[in-house]
Amino acid sequence: MKRTQRTTGFGSPAEAYTENDIDWNRLLLPKPHAMYFFSVIGGEYDEFNINDKDFAIVDCSLVPEIGDLIILTVDGEFRIGEYTGSEAEIIGVVSRLVRLLRLP
Numbered sequence: 001m002k003r004t005q006r007t008t009g010f011g012s013p014a015e016a017y018t019e020n021d022i023d024w025n026r027l028l029l030p031k032p033h034a035m036y037f038f039s040v041i042g043g044e045y046d047e048f049n050i051n052d053k054d055f056a057i058v059d060c061s062l063v064p065e066i067g068d069l070i071i072l073t074v075d076g077e078f079r080i081g082e083y084t085g086s087e088a089e090i091i092g093v094v095s096r097l098v099r100l101l102r103l104p
Helices: 013-017 024-028
Strands: 035-039 055-059 069-074 077-082 090-098
Touching: 035 090, 055 069
Parallel strands: none
Antiparallel strands: 035 055, 055 090, 069 077, 069 090
């Protein structure tokens, strides 16, 4: 049986709502030259809703504002903290979090 496609002259009502594919690189790393992934190990960041094995994406080009989550160094170790305006050893601002809910 031969199939032919016919156009009725009316487009789909859903055409106006179609979106382009998600560009994960652009969404997660809009400034790749200034951004880093940090793997969170341990459950000590519950107060920030950050879990063990989450990934913090840090943007070193952002100027921290009061209340931002930041990566800073404390006694030579990287830590996540809330910016209060007085931290001296700031690496960057946590701009995104990635949480893997299930691993294969």
